[in-house]
Amino acid sequence: MVNEAESVVVNEAVLDVVMLVEIALLGLAAGVYFSHGLWLFVTQKRTLEEMTAARGSLARLLTRGTINLEEIEALRRMRRGVQAAAFLEISRTQTGTGKDKLRFVAAEVSLLDRARKLCESRRWTRRLRGARLLAGMDVADPIVEKLFSDPHPAVRAQAAEWAAAHPSPTVITAMLKMLADPATQARFAVQDALLRMGDIIAEPLAAFLETHSGAPAEAGLRVAGALAETRFLPAALRLSAADEAGVRVAAAKLLGGIGSAASAERLTELLKDSDSRVRAAAANGLGRMQHWPAASQLAESLRDSTWHVRRDAALALRAIGAPGTLFLRRALKGDDAFAADMAQQILDLPATATG
């Protein structure tokens, strides 16, 4: 069909090169893969031995309160990664004097010095490692406070995690400032840290909420909502009129948690808010407060155009008790089919159901 001259012949040199490259690649892959396997086999065995010894030494330290020089020396000689892992593993299970003892030994074996050095590294991954070590060991060291303004959000978040256990006035102020952090990861860690600090933050957080607005205020309101302290009431009332719907939602949730006549009055007004999420949060808040004087306004909300508002209003009426149930029954016979349907569904719920 075709003579030999027309067939496609590949230059043998090209073929040889391609073949050699592929053999080299496969050989390299096999070499790396199996050598790494061998290396893992050897190191894992060694790691296990070292971890077992370290756990034994640290467990004796915690139970008997003593550790001998040989054990400290053995801990010091351990590979850094294994040493850090051993201390962190046990530290996470300890508080109080147990943690003090661990910190003492960690300082003796230079683990804490190394963590401090890591915190000052130019590489963010090392700073993260340093902050994790100091947070895991609960070391009160001002070097971590410097990391609150670290350029990398993961490091800032780790520093915030550390802050939860060190609620000094300076740290609390820094944490409140960080509520405006542009990185979600850092903001989440900050809010969590503030919550873990507990009542101690109520006063500064209330002051913060009174002077801030926008996203930082919304983040602060989320923390305040979990604490639901009466000290937040003035700020919650002010922020419930904020321009941003998200802030008003958070403020409405906080008002529902706080209670009081002022809260109830404001929540009743918020039932007419332009944003459906705010209206739903207001209805929910009134239900939580079981504020029966708002029953007629809640009954109005059964006619809301948004499903969530109708549901939360109906659930609030149910939570209010007899007066609310009366309005739900009236809605069954009303001219609004959506309100009647929602009222029917809520009335059909078993007594223990929460919706």
Next chain:
Amino acid sequence: MMESLSGLVSEVMVRGQFIVLLYFLGVNGWYLTLLVSSLLEMRRHMLVIANESRYLLLSSTLSPTISILAPAFNEEATIEGSLRALLALQYPRLEVIVISDGSKDRTVEVLIERFDLVPVKTIYEQRIKTKPVRNLYRSSTYPALVVVDKENGGKADALNVGLSFAGSELVCAMDADTLIEADGLQRMVRPFLYSTDVVATGGTIRVVNGSEVRFGRVIRIRVPTNPLAGIQVVEYLRAFLFGRLGWNRLGGNIIISGAFGLFRRESVLNAGGYLHDTVGEDMELVLRLKRLSYEQPGPGKIAFVPDSVAWTEVPESTRVLGRQRDRWHRGLADVLWRHRSMLFNPRYGVTGLVVLPYYVFVELLAPVVELAGLASLVLGLAFGIVDWSFAALFFLTAYGLGTALTAFTLIIEDLSFHRYDTFRDRAMLFWWALVENLGYRQMTVYWRLRGLWKFLRGRKDWGAMERKGFKPLAAPTARA
């Protein structure tokens, strides 16, 4: 006349050979880019998670709430074990919604008996039209458990019902027989904490065949001896640790496995939920979410989390595997066809200009090109149009480079998670990587072509999946 015709045929075949050769060079070149990208991404990821403490997330009242949506159809034999494993997942604010999609066996009865279910009434907003719900149950011993019994409507319909009932910010879509690792959700939720722009995250799916499973947990990981399952282990590693991780860094992830994915509930509801009339409903949803993020404000980032792991059983028979691959390829073709207006459209950024062209020219058309290449090579050799040296070059380019890249995927796994840590497992994995191209790959080409053909003919059936069940479960678990 005949001579000029044969001359034309040989000319076409010769040029076609070179085009196919160039195609494979291009594909493998792109794979190399993905490999480098995945290596860099894995390194960064491992540095970030080193010594990470997730205990805080576990006890935080600010952690996002998650509803697991587990559709079940005739899962009587395995549902109890699977559900107990789900209820034992380490996540603080978790709700588990099992949706029995019109099961004809005793799935619902088993659930009622074993989990003390009581019928309840509830109110929910039906934003997506679904098949009717027959009953709703809550457990009197597991407050986090909700069971929905509905009429049969398929997996997409079941997930849509689950979406309506879910009360959480995030929903985890999974298959009822997927085994999620205990800390899988804690790991998978990370990107949502890191960015408000994340709309969905996916984890790594690993092959459970050959491994030992107890109480819904994989307790001993082994590479299967069955060739089909063994090669699929390598395939899955390549798909997740090389493909998706590589795309992660390049911002081009558009696939989240239907077996294990986490989504922002509100975004999914706004997008209209899962589509019923496609066999690629998981990819379709993700691509739709991605598309919407370009068209209107809202989150649109798809993140892959390599250390969040779920295990799945893969087919060990060519018949079932063929059906699965045929369905996957039909799904891919269908999704790409539905969203064809995004292709090469600068409005859709990287997705329209890079990712979708990749899926069309590399994933969708690969079997066509490969078949054309193989067929013309055989014919060319038979008629003396191509020389053996060219054939050797073709195989080295098409398959040899692929094998080398797969071998590097094994290195990524070994350097990061090294789940297969015995010499036997490593040797077997390497062996499966080497033999994958000798028969298995050609079979998948055939199945994918069959899928493409069926798509062109408008077939949308799923085909049945047969499973052997996890060893050493005492109860028989084979299902049709």
